[in-house]
Amino acid sequence: DNIYVPEVFFTNNCLTGENVVKSTRLLGDLDGVFQDKDAFEQMDRDRIIYQVSSFLPVVENTPGGLFMGITLLYPGKVGQEFFMTKGHFHTNSNRAEFYWGVEGEGMLILMDEQRNVWAERMFPGSLHYIPGKVAHRVANIGYQKLVFSACWPSDAGHDYATIAAEGFARSLMDVNGVPTLL
Ligand code: PA5
Ligand code: NI
Numbered sequence: 238d239n240i241y242v243p244e245v246f247f248t249n250n251c252l253t254g255e256n257v258v259k260s261t262r263l264l265g266d267l268d269g270v271f272q273d274k275d276a277f278e279q280m281d282r283d284r285i286i287y288q289v290s291s292f293l294p295v296v297e298n299t300p301g302g303l304f305m306g307i308t309l310l311y312p313g314k315v316g317q318e319f320f321m322t323k324g325h326f327h328t329n330s331n332r333a334e335f336y337w338g339v340e341g342e343g344m345l346i347l348m349d350e351q352r353n354v355w356a357e358r359m360f361p362g363s364l365h366y367i368p369g370k371v372a373h374r375v376a377n378i379g380y381q382k383l384v385f386s387a388c389w390p391s392d393a394g395h396d397y398a399t400i401a402a403e404g405f406a407r408s409l410m411d412v413n414g415v416p417t418l419l
Contacts, residue, residue, distance in 0.1 A: 245292050250309050250340065250384045252290040259290045262323070264315075269401065270323060272408050273316025286311060286320050295391050302391030310343070310375060310383040317410045321346070324374025324405060328394025331369035335388045338363035342379035344409055344416055348372045354407040356418055359385055372400060376409045378416045 245254035265282030287310040295302035313320045324346070327334070336345055336359070343359035350370050357365055359375065367373045377383040407418045 244294075247307070250307055250382075251288070252292050252305070252307055254292070256294055257290055257292050259288065261288045262286050267323065270321070270404075271315035271318050272410075273318060276316035280315065284313075286313075287322060293391070297391060298394070299391045304389055304391050304393075306387045306389075307339070308375070308385055308387065310341075310377045310385075312341075312377050312380050312382065314411060317412070319344075319376040319378050319409055319411065319416065321376035321409070322374050323397055324372055324400045326372045326396045326399050327369065327389070328396045329390075329392055330396075332390045332393035333369050334367045334373070334390075334393065336365040336367060336373070336375070337386050338365075339384040339386055341377065341381050341383035343383040343385065344376045344378050346374045346376060346405060346407075346409055346418070348405050348407075352403075352406040354405055354418060356409065359383070372405065374400075374405065376416070378409070378411075 245252055264284045264286055271277050287308055289306050289308045291306035293304050338359040338361050345357045345359050345365050348354045410417055410419050
């Protein structure tokens with residue numbers, strides 16, 4: 238009678254169902270991301286830093302479709318720098334994205350193509366519009382897990398190479414207990 242159960246569910250900060258892809262980033266996958274190389278080398282490379290579950294209802298690169306994801310980012314620091322996602326521009330560079338805070342305390346770090354960097358506080362209920370051509374990464378600035386969600390066009394793509402090569406122009410550090418962009 239044309240009434241269906243949805244194919245995907247949000248439970249426990251993760252998506253479950255058809256066409257959901259899960260990925261885990263370990264500290265070792267973030268080699269080169271953090272400023273303090275000595276502190277990085279002393280930590281366990283197998284430590285889980287974040288996990289992403291993404292609902293991909295259409296094939297990657299489909300124009301006009303949408304993807305949705307939930308990221309769970311654990312608390313911690315490498316030296317004085319908060320745990321954070323790799324960060325990326327979109328391959329199709331003008332594609333925008335929404336992020337929104339679900340649980341915990343974070344900072345959305347943004348950088349335009351001129352390498353200007355700024356940040357927005359993330360908290361449960363915060364909503365963030367990330368314009369095209371703006372690289373984005375999230376840091377957990379709290380003592381509990383940070384959970385945020387994202388929705389982006391299915392033809393955006395993730396360009397990690399630019400950030401891997403050039404990084405962000407500023408880093409979010411804990412300066413005497415205050416998250417500060419340096
Ligand atoms: O699509 C997005 O921007 C997010 O779902 C991110 O991919 C996610 O938060 C993980 O970050 P990154 O892709 O920078 O490792
Ligand atoms: Ni993105």
